[in-house]
Amino acid sequence: MDVPLPLVPAKILTAPTTITQFPDYPKTLILEQCKTIKDLNQIHAHLIKTRLIHNPRVAENLLESAAILIPNLPMDYPISIFEKLEEPNSACYNLMIRAFTLKQSPNEAILLFNEMCGRSVRPDEFTFPCILKACSRLHALMEGEQIHALIMKYGLGSKGFGSNGFVLNALIGMYASCGEVEVARHLFDGMSERSVGTWNSIFSGYIRSGCWEEVVGFFREMLEMEVGFDEVTLVCVLTACGRLNEIELGEWIHEYVVAKGLKGNPTLVTSLVGMYAKCGRVDTARRLFDEMPRRDVVAWTTMISGYSQANRHREALELFHEMQKTNIVPNEVTMVSILSSCAVLGALETGKWVHSYVMKKRMKLTVTLGTSLMDLYLKCGSVGNAIEVFRKMPSKNVFSWTVLIQGLANNGQGKRAIQFFNSMVEKKITPNNVTFTGVLCACSHAGLVDEGRGFFVSMTREFGIEPEIEQYGCMVDILGRAGLIEEAYQFINNMPIQPNAVIWRTLLASCRVHKKVEIAEESLKNVVKLEPMHSGDYILLSDIYASVGRLEDALRLRNQMKERVIKETPGCSVIEMNGIIHEFFSEDNIHPDLVEVYNATENMMEKIKLAGYVPNTTGARLDAEEDDKESSMSHHSEKLAIAFGLIRTSPGTTIRITKNLRVCMDCHNATKIISNVFNREIVVRDRNRFHHFKDGSCSCNDYW
Incomplete structure (x- = not known):
């Protein structure tokens, strides 16, 4: 006989915890035993039921629990409590102002302070530090000065707020964070007694204002006066040391940390990691990082940023992959650092993963994060994705527009870049020098000479921006690319500022395209005076000599390089495959798949020869035989990388290459034909620009 089984509910409900005995004075219960939203709801209901909610002290305790003590509780809850208070006192206002500031809503804190004053609730000594902190977060100098006036009004007499250390510390911090460091220092100097907290206030203010030299000088003064300092002080000073490359002082602090047994402080050790990384001692930073028993997101991000800032981008990505194996959740700063490394390496797939992670985690698309995503896509040649991110950004600043342009x-x-510039101006966003560099580059790459001249003039006439060396360089490029070599030469000679090596190098590159030997020789003379050891300059003139048949002069110049021990920078091309970065060098002999790659390259070159490719050996070694020249040209780094991409990706997949040097004429011609023969879109980012090869043509229209 079958015995029926008892019914089991799909979900077993546990009875809610109840407060068996509610004390007459519930302060301890509310502030210490109330740990969760559930507890808060139960206590709140009981206070309403018993009408204890109308007791100001009890209401204040409940508000403190909701606004400050219970983590991750939205401000809606404490606001609902606060709004039902008949006559909230200064303590209640203080709690709400503090909560808004802590929860990154300083605007609301200032609005509430204004309401407090409007309702004639007198601020107390605890109000001012909270509201001044909100002003510091917003860099709201005008509001801070008004609050300072209130402090003076209420602080008459020796026992007033004006002599309160906490209030003065907050004032110092507010003025320093708003860039008024002299006012902050004046307040500091006028204090008869200074605690460590006071010193830290001005240090923190200097840090927020980027006054790195003042921080270091102030700390040295502190040591001479034998004033005590704490770990907060050291974190500030280490930050300044990193910015100023003050490695000796940074090492002294490191020794102090070890001697005083402070290596257990993760914030302090993370600051040491950051200091060493910014001072170029990345390996020392990594050793410290590896020794840390616990590493939070700030520590991981600091080390990743250190690699990125030191141009060790592959190691930044490798460390990020290690971070993913932990339970540490990356933050916005982590994402920005990784996107920066992806952008430099052209690691589009990893960058796309970061983008999908940002969306999955519903991270706010801030100006910084959105602009970094745009920069990644643009530096990987993915223009459509960049514009999509730009349009989805809730707010944009001049930097965002400039990156896009x-x-x-x-x-x-x-x-298209010029169209976006015009839209930017229409939206009343004022361009800066860097924006005009972008606009002038757009004119240069598109051959828009007259437009370029117009923008250059409008900088001063319409926007009051005096051109700097970068904008003068763009004008030389615009004229030179268009073949107006003599005009470009005269433009340089008439510049009101001294031309640098980049200006003359730009003209030299244009001379190579248009085979202007005399001006090229003059350009090299001027470049060598400024940067005598740059190999690319000699190679440019050597190539010009070779292109007009002056082979003896070309050989002479190459021999000069050898005599002066000027080493030629080897061509290097990078391609990302399944999240792994592969590097290829010209005539590579170190890649692990070398045999396979060379076989694929020979096969590729044979096929494009059948389609009409004729090797251009002008840029090959002058002392080599013709067959050797052709072989050398076929083993340029971008050709090896493209061949690798052809055999390792499925048909139709876009191949993306990043090269450290300018693409040579032969590789440019070859890649156009490769794109047609193999029916592939090939995106090559060289030192100067992008080339989008498709169906046998290039986006640059052979104008680069």
């Missing part, structure tokens, strides 16, 4: 220019979409 510059990126479009570099990707051969000069006219």
Whole structure:
């Protein structure tokens, strides 16, 4: 006989915890035993039921629990409590102002302070530090000065707020964070007694204002006066040491940390990691990082940023992959650092993963994060994705617009870049020098000479921006690329500022394209005076000599390089495959798949020869035989990387290459034919710009 089984509910409900005995004076219960939203709801209900909610002290305790003590509780809850208070006192206002500031809503804190004053609730000594901190967060100098006036009004007499250390510390911090460091220092100097907290207030203010030299000088003064300091002080000073490359002082602090047994402080050790990384001692930073028993997101991000800032981008990505194996959740700063490394390496797939992670975690698309995503896509030649991110950004600043304009220019979409510039101006966003560099680059790459002249003039006439060396360089490039070599030469000679090596190098590169030997020789003379050891300059003139048949002069110049021990920078091309970065060098002999790659390259070159490719050996070694020249040209780094991409990706997949040097004429011609023969889109980012090869043509229209 079958015995029926008892019914089991799908979900077993546990009875809510109840407060068996509610004390007459519930302060301890509310502030110490109330740990969760559930507890808060139960206590709140009981207070309403018993009408204890109308007791100001009890209401204040409940408000403190809701606004400050219980983590991750939205401000809606404490606001609902606060709004039902008949006559909230200064303590209640203080709690709400503090909560808004802590929860990154300083605007609301200031509005509430204004309401407090409007309702004639007198601020007390605890109000001012909270509201001044909100002003510091917003860099709200005008509001801070008004609050300072109130402090003076209420602080008459020796026992007033004006002599309160906490209030003065907050004032010092407010003025320093708003850039008024002299006012902050004046307040500091006028204090008869200074605690460590006072010193830290001005240190923190200097840090927020970027006054790195003042921080270091102030700390040295502190040591001479034998004033005590704490770990907060050291964190500030280490930050300044990193910015100023003050490695000796940083090492002294490191020795102090070890001697005083402070290596257990993760914030302090993380600051040491950051200091060493910024001072170029990345390996020392990594050793410290590896020794840390516990590493939070700030520690991981600091080390990743250190690699990124030191141009060790592959190691930054490798460390990020290690971080993913832990339970540490990356933050916005982590994402920005990784996107920066992805952008430099052209690691589009890893960058796309970061983008999908940002969306999955519903991270706010801030100006910084959104601009970093745009920069990644633009530096990987993915213009459509960059514009999509730009349009989805809730707010944009001049830097966001500038990155887009510059990126479009570099990707051969000069006219589109100018359209976005015009939209930017229409939206009343004032361009800066860097914006005009982007616009002028757009004119240069698109051959828009007259437009370029117009923008250059409008900088001063319409926007009051005096051109700097970068904008003068763009004008030389615009004229030179268009073949107006003599005009470009005269433009340089008439410049009101001294031309640098980049200006003359730009003209020299244009001379190579248009085979202007005499001006090229003059350009090299001027470059060598400024940067005598740059190999690319000699190679440019050597190539010009070779292109006009002056082989003896070309050989002479190459021999000069050898005599002066000027080493030629080897060509290096990078391709990302399944999240792994592969590097190829010209005539590579170290890649692990070398045999396979060379076989694929020979096969590729044979096929494009059948399609009409004729090797251009002008840029090959002058002392080599013709067959050797052709072989050398076929083993340029971008050709090896493209061949690798052809055999390791499925048909139709876009191949993306990043190269450290300018693409040579032969590789440019070869890649156009490769794109047609193998039916592939190939995106090559060289030192100057992007080349989008498709169906046998390039986005630059052979104008680069």
